[in-house]
Amino acid sequence: MANAPNLDTADFVVVGGGIMGCWTALHLARAGKTVCVIEKAEIAHNGSGRNRGNVRVQLRETVERDLINRSLVLWQNFEESARSTVEYRVTGNLLVSYDETLTADFQIEVDRHRAIGLDAHVVQGEALRELVPQISPDIVAGFLTTQDGHVNGQLATWEAARQAKLAGVRFLRGTVAQTIEYDGEKITAVQTSAGRIATKGVLVAAAGDSARLLEPLGVKTPISLALHQILVTEKLPFVTGPYLRCASPRISFCQTASGTLLLGLGPASDIAPDAPQRVEPSKIEAISTETIRLVPALKDAHIVRSWSGLFDLTPDGRAMIGPADHIAGLWVATGFNGHGMAIAPAVTESLAQSILGQAPSVGLDAFAPTRFDKPRVLEASDEPVSRIGHLGNLVAPPIQ
Ligand SMILES: Cc1cc2nc3c(=O)[nH]c(=O)nc-3n(C[C@H](O)[C@H](O)[C@H](O)COP(=O)(O)OP(=O)(O)OC[C@H]3O[C@@H](n4cnc5c(N)ncnc54)[C@H](O)[C@@H]3O)c2cc1C
Structure with missing residues (x-):
């Protein structure tokens, strides 16, 4: 297929028309990039259209606190910028x-x-x-x-897609991203069910399907x-x-x-x-x-x-967000562990800033996709301990 004619070219290709893909594409297009989103089914077809929209501040893991705090501001702004409501409200x-x-x-x-x-x-x-x-x-x-909020994830994802389209993003819906091509060092193209798209940058935001695209490129994706x-x-x-x-x-x-x-x-x-x-x-x-x-x-x-x-x-409950260091132009946003809608505004803002070579509003180092290449180090915490886990579940009491 390497000699097949190109369907298209784009500065950046996003795989996945969920909230992460659509909103990152929006930021990149507004910064002047030509962007193409490949979605195998339909916008918000998966988690982004099936969630319960809890913008949970309560019991957020320490590493996600800056993301949720920034997201509370961005959700409010997004609600105000939307063509019609995405039903964002502060509910507690x-x-x-x-x-x-x-x-x-x-x-x-x-x-x-x-x-x-x-x-x-x-x-x-x-x-x-x-x-x-x-x-x-x-x-x-x-x-x-x-301070926790609530949003309609389906409406929010479609609104992000609508704004992205207005900003010039092209959407290929009903199109499967099959393989990502690189020349040993950098991204060259994405092969899709509709043809090949030449590009120097790819974001894999395909949730549970991300491993199929990333593992062949040597990115450990233990989802x-x-x-x-x-x-x-x-x-x-x-x-x-x-x-x-x-x-x-x-x-x-x-x-x-x-x-x-x-x-x-x-x-x-x-x-x-x-x-x-x-x-x-x-x-x-x-x-x-x-x-x-x-x-x-x-x-x-x-x-x-x-x-x-x-x-x-993911094994450590944290998303994989950021560059895959060994291939220039390969970016990842996946493994959101069932609570990604809440933090999507800050994740996509900071991710797009990183892709554009700017300092991110919220640092994403704790989410580096490459961390699974190294042995896991459990971090000690000096915070007081209750029997309530970070998702509000009861957990075993600590051993005295
Ligand atoms: C039942 C449920 C309840 C939830 N409740 C909450 C909640 O209350 N609060 C909260 O914050 N989060 C919640 N979540 C989690 C949240 O919905 C997700 O974390 C978030 O939507 C992830 O967005 P995404 O863009 O990463 O993935 P997705 O929305 O899954 O998007 C990935 C897209 O990639 C596409 N795709 C996959 N492979 C390919 C390919 N090869 N080529 C082209 N396209 C491809 C898929 O079709 C899909 O549309 C919930 C999730 C579920 C399922």
Whole structure:
């Protein structure tokens, strides 16, 4: 195929029409680059169109704090610049518990969050019931942070694509990127199902499919997949303002701008690449049962829709963002571990700045894709420890 005629040329090719691909393309085009986005299916076809839009500040890992803080500003700006709303709102996050002994852990988290300048509270009794009036009387306490937001990821991705198109980005939808070509040192082209595109720069933002393109180029991409399932209720009167999560069992839901609830239950289940992504009846049952236990008044709510989507997981829970050092012009943005929508504005801004040779607004070194080439070093933390993990899950108490 090396002698096949070029379909096109571009300064930069982006593989993946999710939020990461579309928004990075937008930044590059606005900086004057000719950019082509290759999407094998449709814009927001994958995680970016199937997520629950929780712009979570609560329990963010230390390395992601600057990204989420910057993203809160950029989401607000994006909402204001959008042709019509992407439903970005500041809602807060509320982690609740049936277990009284977790109240002390919530207090540790409140102190830890306040120490880094966040607004955080333990809420109980009346204060808790003001936030979620119909919450079960068995819920004893909540951990509230108030700066978290909520966005409609599908709308946001299409809006980023719309703005990118206006800025001159060309989109090849329904087109598969098959291989990335290089001459031993630098990128030369992307071979697609529609032909070859000559280019000196490529961003692989293909979520769980990224390994197929990157591994042949010598970029270790240890991504595994997990399937998460979502149920959607009919439009309901007010149920909750904050994104509501329970520490155990891990039922969670948000109420969207239109009034529907997006329900889910962790943990997501491991799944092999290419395995069918079904919504499992047993999971539907479990989600319904735990939702009604948490908010008994929802027993009559109708489920109107369901879907499943993939998390692309890395061994250390951090995304792979940045250059693949050994091939000039090869860039990576993948492995967002099921919480990439929240930080997408800052990730794509800083990534585009790095591609353009500018200093990034937020440093991305902790996410270097090349880190899996080296043995893993576990970092010690001197922060106080609670039994609540960084995603709000209960974790084993530390060994004394
Ligand atoms: C059910 C669910 C709930 C979630 N909830 C949240 C949440 O509440 N908050 C949050 O922050 N995050 C959440 N996430 C995670 C978030 O959606 C993702 O981290 C984010 O959308 C990742 O964007 P992306 O652009 O990297 O990937 P994707 O949106 O998956 O885009 C990758 C694109 O690449 C395309 N592609 C793949 N291979 C090729 C190829 N060879 N050629 C051309 N195109 C290709 C795919 O078709 C796809 O469209 C959730 C995810 C899921 C699945």
